[in-house]
Amino acid sequence: MYGIVRKEKLAPNVKLFDVSAPAVAAKSRPGQFVILRVHERGERFPITIADADPEKGTVAIIFAEVGKSSKQLGRLDEGDAILNFSGPLGNATKIERYGDVLCVGGGVMAGALLYQVKALRKAGNKITTIIGARSKEHLILLDELRENSDELHVATDDGSEGFEGLEFLSDILESKRFAHVITIGPTSMQMAVSEMTRPYGTPTTVNLFPIMVDGTGMCGACRVSVGEETKFACVHGPDFDGHRVNFEELISRMRFYNPNEKIAMVLFDGR
Ligand SMILES: Cc1cc2nc3c(=O)[nH]c(=O)nc-3n(C[C@H](O)[C@H](O)[C@H](O)COP(=O)(O)OP(=O)(O)OC[C@H]3O[C@@H](n4cnc5c(N)ncnc54)[C@H](O)[C@@H]3O)c2cc1C
Ligand code: FES
Structure with missing residues (x-):
C-alpha cells in the first residue's frame, strides 16, 4: 500500500x-x-x-x-x-542544453510541466513558459512556474486571466527563435502548439495521453501513429515529435470509450 x-x-x-x-x-x-x-x-x-x-x-x-x-x-x-x-x-523527457526553450502547459498538467521546467533550467536552458487553463480559477502553480522560468505568460480560454486563447503564441514564435519546444496538457492544445511551431521548423516534443491499460507494451491500447509507424505510447513514449503525430486519430481513439465512461459515472455509488 x-x-x-x-x-x-x-x-x-x-x-x-x-x-x-x-x-x-x-x-x-x-x-x-x-x-x-x-x-x-x-x-x-x-x-x-x-x-x-x-x-x-x-x-x-x-x-x-x-x-x-x-x-x-x-x-x-x-x-x-x-x-x-x-x-x-515510460521514457523520461530528454533533458539537454538546447538554449532557448519554450515550455507550454495546460490545466492539470501544470505540475508535470513544472517538473520538466526545473530539469531543463538546471541543465542550463533559458526558459520561456506559457501556462494556460479554462479560466482563472483553474490556473495552478503560477508562482512556482514563474520562479523557475525566465519569462512566464499566462492564458485562459475565456480571457479571465492573461491572454485569451493561444493565438498570442504566434507573436512569441515570431519574436524569438527557440531551439526547442516542449508541450504537455490537453491533446487539442498540444496539437495546436505543434501546428504553430511547424512553419518555424522548431523541434517540438509532445507528451501524449492515449488510453492505457497495462502500461508495459503488452495490450496495444495506447497505440499512436507517428509518421508511418505505429508506436505504443507507454513504452516508446509518452514523448514524441509533435510534427509527426497523427492527432486526429489519437483524439478519436481517446473518445472511443466515452459512452461506457458516462454509464460508469451514472452507476457510480461513491465507493
Ligand atoms: C500517460 C498519461 C498520463 C496522464 N496523466 C494525468 C495527470 O497527470 N493528471 C490527470 O488528471 N490525468 C492524467 N491522465 C488522464 C487520466 O488517466 C484520466 O483522467 C483517468 O484515467 C480518468 O479516469 P476516470 O475513470 O476518472 O474517468 P473516465 O470517465 O473513465 O474517463 C475520462 C477521460 O479520461 C481518459 N481516460 C480514461 N481512462 C483512461 C485510461 N485508462 N488511460 C488514459 N486515459 C484514460 C479518457 O480520455 C476519457 O475520456 C493521464 C493519462 C495518460 C495516458
Ligand atoms: S498501455 Fe498497453 S501497450 Fe501501452
Missing part, C-alpha cells in the same frame, strides 16, 4: 497528493508516469509524475476528478493509502 502523506486542493476539481513510494521516487524523471489502482475492484489508470523527492521517498501527482476512478482517488485523504502505484513508467 502507498500512503498519502499530503493532500491539497489546487483548483475546483484538481487535487495534489504526495504519495509515499520510495522505490518510485528514487527513479522518477520528468515526463514519466505511474499507473495506479485505488482498491482491489478499481481500474488501472495513468497519472504523470509531477515531482519526486528521493530523500523523503515521496512522489507528487496532480489529477483532475473527471470520472469514476479519478473521483474515487480524490476521495482519499491524508493517512489513506493507494493499493497499487506502479512506476516510473
Whole structure:
C-alpha cells in the first residue's frame, strides 16, 4: 500500500497528493508516469509524475476528478493509502542544453510541466513558459512556474486571466527563435502548439495521453501513429515529435470509450 502523506486542493476539481513510494521516487524523471489502482475492484489508470523527492521517498501527482476512478482517488485523504502505484513508467523527457526553450502547459498538467521546467533550467536552458487553463480559477502553480522560468505568460480560454486563447503564441514564435519546444496538457492544445511551431521548423516534443491499460507494451491500447509507424505510447513514449503525430486519430481513439465512461459515472455509488 502507498500512503498519502499530503493532500491539497489546487483548483475546483484538481487535487495534489504526495504519495509515499520510495522505490518510485528514487527513479522518477520528468515526463514519466505511474499507473495506479485505488482498491482491489478499481481500474488501472495513468497519472504523470509531477515531482519526486528521493530523500523523503515521496512522489507528487496532480489529477483532475473527471470520472469514476479519478473521483474515487480524490476521495482519499491524508493517512489513506493507494493499493497499487506502479512506476516510473515510460521514457523520461530528454533533458539537454538546447538554449532557448519554450515550455507550454495546460490545466492539470501544470505540475508535470513544472517538473520538466526545473530539469531543463538546471541543465542550463533559458526558459520561456506559457501556462494556460479554462479560466482563472483553474490556473495552478503560477508562482512556482514563474520562479523557475525566465519569462512566464499566462492564458485562459475565456480571457479571465492573461491572454485569451493561444493565438498570442504566434507573436512569441515570431519574436524569438527557440531551439526547442516542449508541450504537455490537453491533446487539442498540444496539437495546436505543434501546428504553430511547424512553419518555424522548431523541434517540438509532445507528451501524449492515449488510453492505457497495462502500461508495459503488452495490450496495444495506447497505440499512436507517428509518421508511418505505429508506436505504443507507454513504452516508446509518452514523448514524441509533435510534427509527426497523427492527432486526429489519437483524439478519436481517446473518445472511443466515452459512452461506457458516462454509464460508469451514472452507476457510480461513491465507493
Ligand atoms: C500517460 C498519461 C498520463 C496522464 N496523466 C494525468 C495527470 O497527470 N493528471 C490527470 O488528471 N490525468 C492524467 N491522465 C488522464 C487520466 O488517466 C484520466 O483522467 C483517468 O484515467 C480518468 O479516469 P476516470 O475513470 O476518472 O474517468 P473516465 O470517465 O473513465 O474517463 C475520462 C477521460 O479520461 C481518459 N481516460 C480514461 N481512462 C483512461 C485510461 N485508462 N488511460 C488514459 N486515459 C484514460 C479518457 O480520455 C476519457 O475520456 C493521464 C493519462 C495518460 C495516458
Ligand atoms: S498501455 Fe498497453 S501497450 Fe501501452
